[in-house]
Amino acid sequence: MAKTDTKSETARSSRAPGRTTSTAASRPARRATGAKTETPYHHGALREALLQAAERVLERDGLAGLTLRAVAREAGVSHAAPTHHFGDLTGLLSELAAVGFRQFNAAMASACDTATTPLERALARPKAYVAYAQAHPGMYGIMFRTERLDYSRPSLHEAAEASFAGLANAIGMMRQEQISGDALTLNQGAAIARAWSMVHGFTMLLLDGRLEDILERLPEGTTAERLLEAMLTAPVTSKFPV
Amino acid sequence: MAKTDTKSETARSSRAPGRTTSTAASRPARRATGAKTETPYHHGALREALLQAAERVLERDGLAGLTLRAVAREAGVSHAAPTHHFGDLTGLLSELAAVGFRQFNAAMASACDTATTPLERALARPKAYVAYAQAHPGMYGIMFRTERLDYSRPSLHEAAEASFAGLANAIGMMRQEQISGDALTLNQGAAIARAWSMVHGFTMLLLDGRLEDILERLPEGTTAERLLEAMLTAPVTSKFPV
DNA sequence: CTCCCTATCTTTACATCGTAAAGATCGGAT
DNA sequence: ATCCGATCTTTACGATGTAAAGATAGGGAG
Numbered sequence: 063m064a065k066t067d068t069k070s071e072t073a074r075s076s077r078a079p080g081r082t083t084s085t086a087a088s089r090p091a092r093r094a095t096g097a098k099t100e101t102p103y104h105h106g107a108l109r110e111a112l113l114q115a116a117e118r119v120l121e122r123d124g125l126a127g128l129t130l131r132a133v134a135r136e137a138g139v140s141h142a143a144p145t146h147h148f149g150d151l152t153g154l155l156s157e158l159a160a161v162g163f164r165q166f167n168a169a170m171a172s173a174c175d176t177a178t179t180p181l182e183r184a185l186a187r188p189k190a191y192v193a194y195a196q197a198h199p200g201m202y203g204i205m206f207r208t209e210r211l212d213y214s215r216p217s218l219h220e221a222a223e224a225s226f227a228g229l230a231n232a233i234g235m236m237r238q239e240q241i242s243g244d245a246l247t248l249n250q251g252a253a254i255a256r257a258w259s260m261v262h263g264f265t266m267l268l269l270d271g272r273l274e275d276i277l278e279r280l281p282e283g284t285t286a287e288r289l290l291e292a293m294l295t296a297p298v299t300s301k302f303p304v
Numbered sequence: 305m306a307k308t309d310t311k312s313e314t315a316r317s318s319r320a321p322g323r324t325t326s327t328a329a330s331r332p333a334r335r336a337t338g339a340k341t342e343t344p345y346h347h348g349a350l351r352e353a354l355l356q357a358a359e360r361v362l363e364r365d366g367l368a369g370l371t372l373r374a375v376a377r378e379a380g381v382s383h384a385a386p387t388h389h390f391g392d393l394t395g396l397l398s399e400l401a402a403v404g405f406r407q408f409n410a411a412m413a414s415a416c417d418t419a420t421t422p423l424e425r426a427l428a429r430p431k432a433y434v435a436y437a438q439a440h441p442g443m444y445g446i447m448f449r450t451e452r453l454d455y456s457r458p459s460l461h462e463a464a465e466a467s468f469a470g471l472a473n474a475i476g477m478m479r480q481e482q483i484s485g486d487a488l489t490l491n492q493g494a495a496i497a498r499a500w501s502m503v504h505g506f507t508m509l510l511l512d513g514r515l516e517d518i519l520e521r522l523p524e525g526t527t528a529e530r531l532l533e534a535m536l537t538a539p540v541t542s543k544f545p546v
Numbered sequence: 547c548t549c550c551c552t553a554t555c556t557t558t559a560c561a562t563c564g565t566a567a568a569g570a571t572c573g574g575a576t
Numbered sequence: 577a578t579c580c581g582a583t584c585t586t587t588a589c590g591a592t593g594t595a596a597a598g599a600t601a602g603g604g605a606g
Binding site for chain 1: 488518
Binding site: 348 | 582586
């Protein structure tokens with residue numbers, strides 16, 4: 063809308079021409095104040111600003127709207143600026159996914175802290191997992207739906223690793239046994255895979271609306287969270303968990 | 305490669321100029337033979353040919369390479385031809401997903417038929433589920449990873465519904481109780497959600513390579529299939545399945 | 547204090563993609 | 577035999593990712 067003109071792609075091109083020098087007055091104390099001064103032109107916190115802009119675009123327009131150019135527009139810089147900081151789209155998505163993993167891990171850790179009873183301790187992580195995904199479906203999509211992620215990037219590798227470590231640790235505490243970092247028994251691996259698969263699968267199906275067929279057949283007013291609880295705690299009737 | 309010329313986008317443009325009439329000899333008995341005659345020009349089985357072309361492109365170039373224009377190229381028609389049959393990219397993806405669901409359902413049904421012991425019966429569907437996804441990761445991605453699917457299309461709705469019905473039925477047999485079509489108890493819903501979530505989550509994590517951290521820590525030579533078996537059958541140590 | 551170097555950002559350019567609209571082409575009904 | 581409508585092609589447009597060259601400013605060397 064009103065963006066048909068290809069010349070007005072960047073938000074600040076309106077103040078560009080005829081301003082070669084003496085522009086110091088227009089952005090006072092860019093660095094002295096700390097960071098956020100509305101116009102991080104040259105030298106500033108563009109990288110951070112781009113990540114925050116990407117998060118806004120993601121929440122506003124979803125995964126499909128998250129493009130390099132859209133992020134640049136949101137941040138008010140030229141469309142090629144992000145490339146310099148992230149290399150390519152994969153780079154931006156990977157760094158954003160790292161941000162998401164850190165939020166995600168923090169949310170689960172915080173939820174575990176407030177749990178008291180054994181039942182609460184068992185359910186705190188899964189519930190926080192699903193709750194985060196429901197509150198930030200775009201972020202969760204970046205982390206678990208996108209194919210374009212580069213796990214060789216240290217920030218992403220580290221954040222994802224921390225997430226896995228938190229899970230393995232929680233399972234270890236639940237089984238009251240130490241889970242060493244370099245070796246697992248088949249039963250230990252199965253327990254971790256079961257917990258992760260169940261919660262991750264539930265979340266994906268829920269976000270994709272594929273659990274509606276179940277939810278609408280359950281007793282009136284049963285929420286997804288209640289179904290999750292039942293799934294995690296209900297007695298296993300058949301001989302196998304499946 | 306050698307495709308820089310924008311005029312040669314369609315594979316058969318080489319035989320286009322100077323061939324206004326009398327082209328009947330070039331495609332003999334297009335319809336009389338049945339269908340596949342290499343050149344379904346006008347009136348033929350283009351729709352089916354496009355779906356098959358899409359499947360080839362998907363297996364060859366993955367999800368990222370599956371574009372309307374690539375499918376048209378593969379089928380040897382102009383880049384706008386698919387639009388007439390599928391409306392837009394969402395339409396093509398949805399119809400292809402329907403094809404995938406039918407293959408998927410057939411694979412699971414066939415696996416169930418050959419099972420004899422109770423243990424085999426319990427594991428046949430999950431194993432076939434994961435095996436299909438591993439054999440056709442692109443198709444599985446179309447079905448469960450893509451956001452652009454239109455479930456209001458009858459073919460897709462029907463195929464996906466059949467998949468869910470097969471699952472619910474299998475769970476019902478496992479619990480030795482009839483699962484009616486219009487109402488579920490919380491425990492029944494939880495059992496279905498648990499089975500589906502576990503297998504779907506396992507598959508997604510496996511395809512994304514996220515189970516490598518577990519697999520490489522397991523005893524030497526443990527395969528993903530073995531881990532799946534253990535996950536589905538290993539005794540639950542803690543008080544809750546999680 | 548002045549000048550130049552380098553990181554940062556902008557401009558320009560190009561191939562590809564999805565999609566719309568208009569033109570060409572053939573099969574079959576009248 | 578002729579015309580209509582479904583099918584396919586051409587042409588066109590805006591958007592995107594990415595590469596390459598030009599502009600700009602901050603900070604160190606003299």
